[in-house]
Amino acid sequence: MTAFESAAGGEAGHEALGADFIMQHILDHPIIHLHFMGFDLSITKHVVMLWIASAILVATLTVAFRRPKLVPKGLSNFFESIILYLESEVMRPYLGSDSRKYAPYLLTAFFFILVCNLLGLVPGSATATGDISVTIAMATLTFIVVQLAGIRNNGFFGYIKGLIPPGLPVFILPIMVPVEIIGLFTKHVALAIRLFANMVAGHVVIFALLLIIFTFKSWLVGGITLAGILFVSLLEILIGLIQAYIFTILSSVFIGMAVHQDH
Amino acid sequence: MELLSPALGTIFWTALTFVLLLVILRKLAWGPLLAMLDERETKIRESLEKADAAQKETEQALARNQEMVEQAKKEAQELLSKSRKAAEASKEEIVQKAHAEATKMIDKAKKEIDGEREKAVEEIRSQTAELSVMIASKLIGKSLSAEDHKDIIDSSLKKMVGTN
Numbered sequence: 001m002t003a004f005e006s007a008a009g010g011e012a013g014h015e016a017l018g019a020d021f022i023m024q025h026i027l028d029h030p031i032i033h034l035h036f037m038g039f040d041l042s043i044t045k046h047v048v049m050l051w052i053a054s055a056i057l058v059a060t061l062t063v064a065f066r067r068p069k070l071v072p073k074g075l076s077n078f079f080e081s082i083i084l085y086l087e088s089e090v091m092r093p094y095l096g097s098d099s100r101k102y103a104p105y106l107l108t109a110f111f112f113i114l115v116c117n118l119l120g121l122v123p124g125s126a127t128a129t130g131d132i133s134v135t136i137a138m139a140t141l142t143f144i145v146v147q148l149a150g151i152r153n154n155g156f157f158g159y160i161k162g163l164i165p166p167g168l169p170v171f172i173l174p175i176m177v178p179v180e181i182i183g184l185f186t187k188h189v190a191l192a193i194r195l196f197a198n199m200v201a202g203h204v205v206i207f208a209l210l211l212i213i214f215t216f217k218s219w220l221v222g223g224i225t226l227a228g229i230l231f232v233s234l235l236e237i238l239i240g241l242i243q244a245y246i247f248t249i250l251s252s253v254f255i256g257m258a259v260h261q262d263h
Numbered sequence: 264m265e266l267l268s269p270a271l272g273t274i275f276w277t278a279l280t281f282v283l284l285l286v287i288l289r290k291l292a293w294g295p296l297l298a299m300l301d302e303r304e305t306k307i308r309e310s311l312e313k314a315d316a317a318q319k320e321t322e323q324a325l326a327r328n329q330e331m332v333e334q335a336k337k338e339a340q341e342l343l344s345k346s347r348k349a350a351e352a353s354k355e356e357i358v359q360k361a362h363a364e365a366t367k368m369i370d371k372a373k374k375e376i377d378g379e380r381e382k383a384v385e386e387i388r389s390q391t392a393e394l395s396v397m398i399a400s401k402l403i404g405k406s407l408s409a410e411d412h413k414d415i416i417d418s419s420l421k422k423m424v425g426t427n
Binding site for chain 2: 041
């Protein structure tokens, strides 16, 4: 609230304070300071949000699926329709018969990211997926799963050899080998940045619109801006769904590419 | 920029949280769910196969019934015509028999009539002889000896038979 007042009230340093207000709400803050062997392992606000999301997921999904019925009802029906959609649209086309093997990872990733995205819209909370550290961790996990899937299916050397497209002239190899190795990592870096940037952008817009209200202090501007905030918030729900979906489908595609290297 | 600098602690916690969540959900949610989906798939396939088989069986039964009805109709027709033929034959036979019987009876009656007539003729003949003797004795007025009687009767009998 102090950020509000200073941002809205101060004449000098207006813009800088506005930026501070936005950053204040987007950046992570440690809640419990923890240091272990020189590493900063503090429990931050985003970590707490991750735990809340996990708790929600464990509670609802366990209730829905601990004793699954052949004829689904209520909560399990709701989740089942989402899961069956993901299975037919995200997993089967890229993983084929292997889809059951990687379904637990992909489903967990989807629901985890989705719940984190949506929790970010609750006032007073924070968007864990709008934190580059969180998205880097998620992308790294996908990277590890992709490499393990590739090695498991093609053998270690088979997988390494399969990374370079077959039938290339030898003189291109010095260029292609680094390109392929870089490509291996950029795919997952892009995965991390895409999710992070999308989640941050929406919140920056929402907080910037909020700032406009307190800067102009006018009912008319406030009304229009509020409508804008409402619109962006609704858009955020859509973006939260889409980004969770994109992260999952890209993970599925990367796993599929590592498993079936011939195409 | 602080926004783009990753914090090692958060990365660690995220990875740990996610892996734990994956393990828990795999055991409590995805495992049972995926097993159930497989079960449902097989059940649906089985039900469809069963329904198919049942339908085929029904069709077969229907065809069999149709065939049976057809057969029964044919048999009934056959039976009817056969019995009609038999009735015709027996009627013919009865008529024939009756005819034969009637002919036999007529024959018998004719024979009997012939016999009776013969007997009557014989009787008339003997009575005629006596009468003629009586008439002759009365006419002559004198009795004849036994030999004379005999001679006269024989000669007149011979005459009668010869004229007869």
